[in-house]
Amino acid sequence: MAGSGTSLVQIRNLSKSYRRGNQVIPVLQEISLDIAEGEFLALMGPSGSGKSTLLNLIAGIDKADEGSIVIGGVDVATLAEGDLAAWRSANVGFIFQFYNLMPVLTAYENVELPLLLTSLTRRERREHVELALQLVGLADRIDHYPSQLSGGQQQRVAIARAVVTDPLILVADEPTGDLDRVSAEEILTLMDRLVHGFGKTIIMVTHDPRAAEKAHVVRHLEKGELTI
């Protein structure tokens, strides 16, 4: 439950701006935020409010200008590029709006991708992959290519890929944005199970109010600042 124990994610005075030509456009202004372990957080806000940027910073795929992001005791904002990549592959799972699967790899191979950066043997990898695919309910489609799967199924493969390394946090950017109502519902149910059944921490950016309903905590971003 939110607020119990020390927060898994501690963000202090985070700021980020973009440079476009000569103009400096501030996107995040001194954000501070705590996320507890096992929490399901939804970030909402109008376009351009900076919610995706905040998500990227937490996930370690972008660098802040100022401030600190401590996840599981590590200040991500201070890590160098190479270390950040390594940290990321072990600790963060991504779920994108457009799934971002490799079209030339099968479902199995897509899920296996993050494990190739570890030192697990082939057999160990196989165990993890099959487990992850079972979890999302796609054990019977492991040899299919993304083009042979529906949108909902592709997103489930993406989720399997995101959890296969058993990361600290799961980061989702509009996970239901490209899905019809039925598939969206399936995905949200799955995410719910990950939180309640497996104690995963999920940080999700969304427009969809139904998605927000599933979350424990909903925060709003407006013009780079957390409002509610």
Add this chain to the structure above:
Amino acid sequence: MFILKLIIRNAFRHKLRSVLTVIGVAIAILAFGLLRTLVGLWYHGVEASSATRLVTRNAISLIFSLPISYKDRIRQIPGVKSVAYGNWFGGIYIDEKNFFANYAVDPQTYLGLYPEFVLPPGQRENFIRDRKGCIAGKRLADKYGWKVGDLITLRGTIFPGQWEFVLRGIYKGAEKSTEERVLLFHWDYLNETLRKTIPRRADQAGFYIIGVTNPDQAAAVSVAVDQLFRNSLAETLTETERAFQLSFVSMTEAIMIAIQIVSYVVIVIIMVVAANTMAMTARERIAEYATLKTLGFGVGHIAVIVYGESLAISLCGGMLGIVSTFPAANWIETELSQFFPAFSIRPATIYFDLLAALMVGAVAGIFPTWRGATIRIADGLRRIG
């Protein structure tokens, strides 16, 4: 291993585009190989020539001859082992299209100086015995279906008239590079006929071939021969056979240089096409590269994936081009035999082809690899392919 799998699947993901590029590279490599072979042919004669045989000819130019009396005087020069003589005959066999070299020579000494012309036992003696006899190289005999004993007629251009010879022998070259398309007949036969028809042109040799006792003496002997005949009616120019061939080659160099340049231009053109393909491909996949980066794959990984794809496509094209080179060369040899009676592909050419294909892939892949590997993840994800 996984990366290799990714590369290969990616390379043929967009089938039409990849096939077109592969075909383009194949055509370019094919052209490159053929043009290089063409240029190589030109310098072929130089390779077969020796640095221990000397060629003596009239200093004014090739169209002037030397008196036959020079032979004995050259023999006297220290360092000279044997002296052969001959005339370029330039006869035509049936049609101008059937061009091959034919010379009137003194058989004993000439064949002695050219041990690389190998004759079966008996044929050499028959040739020497028969004044109207001639010998031809195996490639020549095969081409026209000549057998020993056949009557061969040449139409003279420099020495007019119809000249008949009996084929007394077919020689094989001792080395791969030995010329097997030459016809040789008796100088005496030419001379006797000239004495009867155009006496003022008799007793002349177009060239002398000199064999030296010691290769180190080649330069000294050359100088001695020319010195001997300086300020006479027919001054000589003596050089090694190799230098002689080289001077021929250099006279037609301009065209060959142009062809060489063209062969490199071909490669540059296909590089441009391949670079274009790779640039487009990489641009479309930026989001995928960014995703891989989010998963933790590094710049190095991405670089290998992109670069590997570029190399894979161009190597495929290269292989296809190399394989098509052989039937193409065959076609040239048969259909364009007037210009290219022997158009064989050398191993060196194949290596160069491969190298060229690699270079195409390497250069075409530079910019896309750099772009893909250095993309900032956030930017890359924003772009949906």
Add this chain to the structure above:
Amino acid sequence: MAIPISYSFRNLWTRRLTTVLTAAGMALVVFVFAATLMLAEGLRKTLVDTGSYDNVVVIRKSANAEVQSGVERLQASIVESLPEIATGEDGKKLVAKELVVLINLPKRGSNKPANVVIRGIAGTSLALRPQVRLVAGRMPRPGSAEVIAGKSIAERFQGGGIGESLRFGMRDWTVVGVFAAGNTGFNSEIWGDVDQLMQAFRRPVYSSVLFKLRDSTEFDGVRERIQGDPRLTLDVKRELQFYADQSEAMAKFLRILGMVLTIIFSLGAMIGAMITMYAAVANRVVEIGTLRALGYRKGSILVAFILESLFLGLVGGLAGVFCASFMQLITISTMNWQTFAELAFGFDLTVGIAGKSLAFSLVMGFVGGLLPAVRAARMNIVDALRAT
């Protein structure tokens, strides 16, 4: 309703890198195409100017070139006496008995030797060749060891300039004049008095007899008469034909080489254009669907895309021709395989060649862009709009 041209144009501008690369590839191809045509044209021009239609060349039967030919004095006199020979303004017959030999001369700079034609001329030789003019110095004095050199020789060979001297036939010969001969092969020759040269080279026979017909139509009659005469063993050709034949092998070689190269290159360029245009279509699927939904017809889509690839071809073609025009600064000098003599010719850019090259480029663009344009036009609207 036609899609405005600016649509095609601006799309090329937006994807600049690809446009530049594709156009560059086509430009290179056009460059080689134009250069090959220019070289063949340069050779042809050299030949055509070398020789007049009304002049007749007589050489020994079966000889392929003047250097191989020997015309005995007696036979030459018989030819001289033909009634069909034109008469010059000074009342003398326009006929010249000439000697042609080759000598080895080193080039300036590289010292590499080449075979240069030395022509022994008679008094009428210059009159018989109106393309040749003395541009510096004077004609050689009869009976002297003086020669005049063609422009190409004076520029490129050692000892060939005015005041310099050449050594052959055991004598030194002074160059007292330089002549220009338009584009012809005579530019690569050295001329001197025929009697002096025959003595120097110890050649008792002429190489050829050249004369002008009083009536050009009488050629066939003259040829039959000469070739039928049992005292003569001679071949007769119009001068124009004679020189054309001498370079036939080279011309043919250049032609075939040019054709083969063109085919290969154009395939490469068309593939490049095709790849680019397919990608262009693939990237604009939604756009195309939108245009169709707005009411533009299939034909307009087709035209718009074809225009785009035609424009690529045009840019490439213009760039290629522009670069090729600089080849005119280069002269190729090589040995003619048939005559063994030095032959110098250049790249000649005519309006016709420029036009052909541009047309070639446009065709490449068209063929390369056709299939992709057809694909764009035949797209299903609904699928196109739904694509991401």
